[in-house]
Amino acid sequence: MESLRQMHEAAIVQICKADGKIIGVGFAVTERHVLTCAHVVNAALSRKKEDKAQPDGDVTVVFPFLNGNATAKIVYWKPPQSALIREEDIAGLELAAPISHSKPVQLGCFRKEGPKFTAFGYPADRPKDTGVWADGEIKDRVSPGWVQIEGTSSQGRRVEQGFSGTAVWNQAKSTVLGMVVAEYTQDEAVKVAYMIPSEILKNAIAYLQLRAILTLTDADWQIYLEPFRACRPSDWSNSNPFPQTLDELLRQLQDMSPEHQAGNSNLGRLPEFIARLILEPSLSEQQRDKLRHWGEANYPNFQELRESVKKPQSVQETKTSQPYLIFEVRPSQVPGLYNTRAFFISNLEKLDLKNYQGIEQVPATTADAACSSDDLPVHLVSYIQVCQEEYGVGENLTIAVFLPLELIHLDVDRWRAPGDFGDDMIPGSQFKLLIRSQERITQYKRRHTEQWSQRWQRLQQSLEQVACQCLAVAKSGEPTPQLNARLIAENAVGFKLEEVPQESAKKGFFVGLLGTAAPVAIWLRCAPKGTENDAVESILDYLQPVLNCSLKRIPSDVLTRRATAVAKAPEPNEQDFHIGYHISLLWEDPNLMPPPEYTYRTQ
Missing domain, CATH: 2.40.10.120 (Thrombin, subunit H)
Known part of the structure; x- marks a missing residue:
């Protein structure tokens, strides 16, 4: 002994x-x-x-x-x-x-x-x-x-x-x-x-x-971010940059004044962070047990704290405004040129599309004329600046970019244009940016509205589930019947592409995707360097950490990866592949659309 x-x-x-x-x-x-x-x-x-x-x-x-x-x-x-x-x-x-x-x-x-x-x-x-x-x-x-x-x-x-x-x-x-x-x-x-x-x-x-x-794989880091955001006081981001490392994240939590005053206040909001983290569905049971033991050992009435963070969170989510900017790109009558318009929604909860309430058109500051695809970033940034000046939007703005099929594979999240102080603004690394199909709101909508709404409803019911379990694997060359069959066979709500859409198959795949009425899809626009002979396994491996979280967190986690990539280097480095430069997210909410063009012309 x-x-x-x-x-x-x-x-x-x-x-x-x-x-x-x-x-x-x-x-x-x-x-x-x-x-x-x-x-x-x-x-x-x-x-x-x-x-x-x-x-x-x-x-x-x-x-x-x-x-x-x-x-x-x-x-x-x-x-x-x-x-x-x-x-x-x-x-x-x-x-x-x-x-x-x-x-x-x-x-x-x-x-x-x-x-x-x-x-x-x-x-x-x-x-x-x-x-x-x-x-x-x-x-x-x-x-x-x-x-x-x-x-x-x-x-x-x-x-x-x-x-x-x-x-x-x-x-x-x-x-x-x-x-x-x-x-x-x-x-x-x-x-x-x-x-x-x-x-x-x-x-x-x-x-x-x-x-x-707390282990620190790439997937783990993404799991930690949402509980951290939920712990931050409302004014915290004004004086504290968003943490880039586990040390920074834990130190900030320890420095926050605890909202729940009982127990050990010298730990700041670490106990609250752990109480929220335990609720994450993608956390392993072993980690969950260790965190529960840590909370019970270091914070009196930890069980009560866990219960208290469940209910206020859902109440708070319904009260928090959800501002959206809709940026719509339509082909003009001149081949290769596009018309743009934008709409601001101050709170998605109060949007009434039938009566066009809760939505207003954003005035254009650029020339109101058709432009090439190269000029689209300037138009988008100008609309964002108007929203910042007129509506006081902050980092919680979500941008929905409606693109015609011929442009849907563009690297929209890497668009950049001059900002207020001469430096470039990169909206995709600053705001949640979602790709939408412009065809869904024209001829497509008339034929598939009911199916689209039903699949969106299923997505809403699956938001707390782990994302990788909700998305079916798809290939870029598969037609609509085969993609539909995958959705049904795997009881999925959307797709994760196992390969980069090839130039010859891009339009065909996205047409097939629209035919399924699937509301969500995620893919990489290029493969990691050196994976050409093993692209299927490599791309799914790169996507897996992104999808190892609840479905509702995908837009936030994609934003974090894009911001991390830009913080590391403004331009992608082929020798140091970072998924944040190359990830696209299609997120189609049938309740969030621009009004028909004739509506605003008449008004």
């Missing part, structure tokens, strides 16, 4: 400089995470101990009793605010790889478990790699964030420089009661030092335990 000392040793970590010099100590809190002091990390990276900015460099860590070492990045950072305000001096490190047989610690409370402690450190006067144990008693608080500890024997070492960041262990148990943060330096004969108590450390450890649960 493992001894108490062996359990302590399996968690002890040396924090070192790049040359191997030991600066301080840390201790394992998960299989891949270590807790230590922020000033120890600063010293290990040759920075001033009091530096507040989070370092970028990796830290060298060694498990001396396990003969293991690794590099670690800083993922949690709470430095002391000043020499006088030192409630926090905590850093969390994430190992590049777990160390075999390491033993994450369990927290205890010195008030409940008694005052006797033991700690392990590396005083400067000891030979290299040789540490010492120091024993003593825990006294009481001396400041909001520090507790006094002291040696009670005339023999043995005191807690001194070289112990910073080490765990303060209960002598009789395997629990950690605090972390050494400083020594008393006025008189070396006095064996006094200070620790950060476990009740303060628990927030940092909860954060690191959550990081250990």
Whole structure:
């Protein structure tokens, strides 16, 4: 059976400089995470101990009793605010790889478990790699964030420089009661030092335990975004850029004032985020169980919190305005030229197409004449600018672009035109942008209205289901009867294309697609470089992460991928294929259409 000392040793970590010099100590809190002091990390990276900015460099860590070492990045950072305000001096490190047989610690409370402690450190006067144990008693608080500890024997070492960041262990148990943060330096004969108590450390450890649960594949990242958006206060995006990494997302959640005040407010809206994330249908059951356990361990009445985020969300969705911009492109009487017009809908919930209420035509700022397809981006951006000026639309605008079949395969989401300050606006990376078929509202609508409405209703009933399970696989050359058969056989509401539509088959495929009355389809406009001989498998593999979420989130997730691609590079790089440059989404709502042209001519 493992001894108490062996359990302590399996968690002890040396924090070192790049040359191997030991600066301080840390201790394992998960299989891949270590807790230590922020000033120890600063010293290990040759920075001033009091530096507040989070370092970028990796830290060298060694498990001396396990003969293991690794590099670690800083993922949690709470430095002391000043020499006088030192409630926090905590850093969390994430190992590049777990160390075999390491033993994450369990927290205890010195008030409940008694005052006797033991700690392990590396005083400067000891030979290299040789540490010492120091024993003593825990006294009481001396400041909001520090507790006094002291040696009670005339023999043995005191807690001194070289112990910073080490765990303060209960002598009789395997629990950690605090972390050494400083020594008393006025008189070396006095064996006094200070620790950060476990009740303060628990927030940092909860954060690191959550990081250990949240994996970060491309599909996982998309799952996290909708719960994050639901947690944001209404004015949050005004002063905080949308997170691009898991670290940024978790830090923002922790900084948000909790809407539900009960429980641990120092975790911000992390508990609410977890309560919402558990509801995601594409989450694995194993992850769901781990997150539920984390919530119950770190937030009182977590079950009540889970229930409270279900009901307000649906109420809020019905009250939130859903502005739309309809951009319609029609062939003109001159071959190769097109007429455009646009309509603004302030709230889709209040739209009445029969009586033409809740919709108004957007005045054109460009010349009201037919244009080539190359000029369509300028027309679209000009309409968006009018909506921003006249209606005050923000990032929640959705743009529906109605295109004739000959243009439906265009890279509309990459259209760009000069914005207000000289820089280009790229609407597809700023707003949800959906492709619509112009033919559906002319000759097609008269013959397929009922079937289209029925399939749209089925889509609405399937919104909470995982998208990849709702879409049938299709090939670009399949005719309408075969596509219809796929929809029925797979009980699907739309299509995911397993290949890039070829130039010769583009129009034929989209005609076939319209014949099925399917309201949704998703495809790539080009294949990843080097996949020509294995295009079917490769394209479906690229689409799978996009579809590994609920059906209702597809437009938002496609926007996120487009924005991520543009943030990485304004123009696509063939050597570094990013799906956000090449994805098209057809999303046909039969209740959202421009009025007939004669209606507005008459008015």
